[in-house]
Amino acid sequence: MAPRNTGALAAELTRRLRGEVRFDPGNRALYAADASNYRQPPIGVVLPRDVEDAVAAIEICRDHDAPVLSRGGGTSLAGECRNDAVVLDWSKYCDRVESVDVEKRRVVCQPGVVLDQLNRITRRDGLVFGLKPSTHGQCTIGGMIGNNSCGSTAHHEPRCRRRFLLPHTDTPGAHRS
Numbered sequence: 001m002a003p004r005n006t007g008a009l010a011a012e013l014t015r016r017l018r019g020e021v022r023f024d025p026g027n028r029a030l031y032a033a034d035a036s037n038y039r040q041p042p043i044g045v046v047l048p049r050d051v052e053d054a055v056a057a058i059e060i061c062r063d064h065d066a067p068v069l070s071r072g073g074g075t076s077l078a079g080e081c082r083n084d085a086v087v088l089d090w091s092k093y094c095d096r097v098e099s100v101d102v103e104k105r106r107v108v109c110q111p112g113v114v115l116d117q118l119n120r121i122t123r124r125d126g127l128v129f130g131l132k133p134s135t136h137g138q139c140t141i142g143g144m145i146g147n148n149s150c151g152s153t154a155h156h157e158p159r160c161r162r163r164f165l166l167p168h169t170d171t172p173g174a175h176r177s
């Protein structure tokens, strides 16, 4: 569904968000592709500063009837990261590892953290996230959950989604943990 008024949508996002709002043709072209052969310029792109900013962006898009699509490293192979939607790029600002509980072997992190970045931090305590897609230097935890990624350790590690207890949800009004 296309938004009724893209200009008004961009203006409200720009006014209310702290993150970056990019609706110009150059940025729409940049985000028209992922690692697949599919091409589709988005309505526009939002780089939220934090989870609250992303929730606000989703609420604004809902009010303007604009679909929303998340993006991490953009390494998807089947066109998952491009569509006629407002793209939320989590990778620039929402990339913090918030806590590491060594005893429980549990990490709380934001969805835009790159897998190698996460492992660099947890390895200090002797822990690594066991799954390893070939794109481990670029792929994000949010994108790995989205794709249910696996990789070179797939024969002895459960797939990605089975490793997450309570991922943050970015649906307005939904429970966030």
Ligand SMILES: Cc1cc2nc3c(=O)[nH]c(=O)nc-3n(C[C@H](O)[C@H](O)[C@H](O)COP(=O)(O)OP(=O)(O)OC[C@H]3O[C@@H](n4cnc5c(N)ncnc54)[C@H](O)[C@@H]3O)c2cc1C
Binding pocket: 034, 035, 069, 070, 071, 072, 073, 074, 075, 076, 077, 080, 081, 090, 111, 112, 132, 133, 134, 135, 138, 139, 140, 141, 142, 143, 144, 145, 146, 147, 148, 149, 150, 151, 152, 170
């Ligand atoms: C050369 C190459 C090798 C690859 N090798 C492997 C491999 O060995 N194993 C494997 O499993 N895959 C592989 N892939 C595919 C891809 O790299 C992985 O699936 C990777 O984990 C995707 O992560 P990403 O951050 O790039 O996700 P993206 O491509 O950015 O997104 C993936 C999906 O998750 C959704 N998403 C992203 N962030 C969020 C969020 N915060 N909230 C909700 N949804 C979100 C997106 O909308 C999309 O549907 C490979 C790709 C390439 C190009």
